[in-house]
Amino acid sequence: MLLRVRVTLPDRPGTLGQVARTLGVAGADIVQVTVLERFGGRAVDDFTVVWPGAARVERLLAGLGAIPGVRVDGIWQAIGTPNTGGQDAELLAQIAANPSEGIAILVDAVPALMAADWAAAATVPTDWAARRGVGGDGATIVASSWRTPTPCRLPEVTPLRARALTGPDANRCAVAPFGRAGLVLLASRADADKLVPAEFHATEVDRLAQLVRAAAVILGDRLDLVAAPAVTATS
Incomplete structure (x- = not known):
């Protein structure tokens, strides 16, 4: 192990x-x-x-x-050993080579890159907190890695800025916005078998934010064309 x-x-x-x-x-x-x-x-x-x-x-x-x-x-x-900047560049090259699957490629790679259990990209309405409070629609999952739980419970991520935070199940999370279309990427670590993961360090949050910003530049207007997915995150 x-x-x-x-x-x-x-x-x-x-x-x-x-x-x-x-x-x-x-x-x-x-x-x-x-x-x-x-x-x-x-x-x-x-x-x-x-x-x-x-x-x-x-x-x-x-x-x-x-x-x-x-x-x-x-x-x-851990899923694998920490990757270096060279692997980050390779990931971005894969996104550029296949932009139609860019978000899915990024989400699938993030758990290994960030020593996380799972990752998900979600669209977040600007009034998410208020709508969740009255039982309205919350964030909607655009893409998720294979270990993402179902149903997926996301923490409150507004206002949209890169940071570490605690999820609804006390899991450790890091979030970074794409800067358009209300889209964010979230990575999560959860307790399991007497193991207690560390909170995301500032350097890890910065790395995630840099990857997301670079992916956003590569994908451009494709982010605005993301269709509303079928899975809705719960509170």
């Missing part, structure tokens, strides 16, 4: 090595380390590890928690 482990730790020599050794002793095989932030003497790092399916995650958490100054911000199952 592939896990993502997010750790906040003192940004000083030796601490990263302690974390890596602790992961190894607990049975985790480190595949990749991604630095999300370094500021004020602290660092936020994502470790992607191969974890024995039969092993208890509590053992891993206990080992990391025993390191002075180290805090585990989240641990959750």
Whole structure:
């Protein structure tokens, strides 16, 4: 099983090595380390590890928690290792080569890119909050990845701006608007099997926003021609 482990730790020599050794002793095989932030003497790092399916995650958490100054911000199952900017460029090239399927291509790729469980693109009416409050129409799903739950419950995303937020089931979400047609893209991480995912970091939200903006430029007027889908998100 592939896990993502997010750790906040003192940004000083030796601490990263302690974390890596602790992961190894607990049975985790480190595949990749991604630095999300370094500021004020602290660092936020994502470790992607191969974890024995039969092993208890509590053992891993206990080992990391025993390191002075180290805090585990989240641990959750990952679809794949973090992708780099090169993969982002390749994704945008695929969208440009097949714009009629551009939104679906983007949505399918986002979970692996963002270490999320699922992703969905939805159209959001400007008065969404008010209409939901009286039982009216909410957001409508345009495209969704294969692990998107049914029915799909989206958080309140208006006003439309890129940010991290909490969903109706306490799942961790990131949202980014396409900038036209009331269209947004949302990625979600959910608790599962005693795993608690981290909130989306600011660098992850920025990356999602950049991908969405670039896709919007490529797709252009096609975004305005998105037909009203059959699936309506619930509150």
